[in-house]
Amino acid sequence: MRVFQFGFSTNADDPFLPHNYIPNCVAFTGTHDNATARGWYLEASKKEQESCRKYLNSSGKNISWEMIRTLWASCAGLVLAPMQDFLSLGNEARMNFPGKLGGNWNWRMKPGSLTDPLTENLRTLNKVYGRTSNKKIENLDLDEIEYQER
Numbered sequence: 472m473r474v475f476q477f478g479f480s481t482n483a484d485d486p487f488l489p490h491n492y493i494p495n496c497v498a499f500t501g502t503h504d505n506a507t508a509r510g511w512y513l514e515a516s517k518k519e520q521e522s523c524r525k526y527l528n529s530s531g532k533n534i535s536w537e538m539i540r541t542l543w544a545s546c547a548g549l550v551l552a553p554m555q556d557f558l559s560l561g562n563e564a565r566m567n568f569p570g571k572l573g574g575n576w577n578w579r580m581k582p583g584s585l586t587d588p589l590t591e592n593l594r595t596l597n598k599v600y601g602r603t604s605n606k607k608i609e610n611l612d613l614d615e616i617e618y619q620e621r
Contacts, residue, residue, distance in 0.1 A: 473498040473547065475538055476511045479519040479526070488526065489545035498547035500538045500556045503566040507555040508535040510562030535559040536592075543600040550602070554580055557589065 473496050478487035485491065492498060500508045512520060512534045520531065527537045535556045542550045555564040555578070567575045597603045 472496065474501060474505065475499065475542060476501050476505055476508065479515070479522040489541055489547070492545050492547045494546050494548050496547050497549040497551065498542050498545060499550075500535070500542060500552040503553065504569050506562050507553065507560050507564055508538045509556070509559055510565060513561060533559070540596065543596055543602060554584075557593065558584055 473487050473489075473492055475487060475489070475498065478485045478489075483490075489498065501511060505511065506514060512523060512531060515523065523529075523534070524531050527534075527541060529537045536559065539552050539556060542552065553566065555566070558564070558580070564578050566578050
């Protein structure tokens with residue numbers, strides 16, 4: 472399990488950076504326990520923001536989609552992103568705050584959020600990176616997934 476957000480606090484050898492992924496892993500922009508991609512970026516340290524922008528060759532303006540695209544292009548057998556990242560939402564849409572009593576699991580996608588342009592972007596992204604079939608996950612051994620902890 473590789474969480475992209477965790478990759479910007481060390482160096483280029485960090486296992487959470489996509490160029491260090493292995494095919495038998497599952498990669499996420501973030502999980503239900505993390506900030507949204509946009510929220511993470513806005514709250515990250517200046518050093519992490521700069522590292523992220525350099526890694527993605529980005530201004531940071533479309534950080535959620537840039538992170539998603541980079542994961543989809545990786546060799547990871549399975550890639551996932553929370554809907555909040557596809558919608559480029561900030562931490563107002565965060566799902567869970569571990570250790571916090573109350574206020575968790577309240578986010579709901581608003582009706583009409585899954586627009587035709589968003590659906591087409593997702594379809595294109597999956598076609599471009601060969602994720603429209605099970606090719607990348609045919610040999611994925613779920614019992615042997617490499618797990619990285621931060």
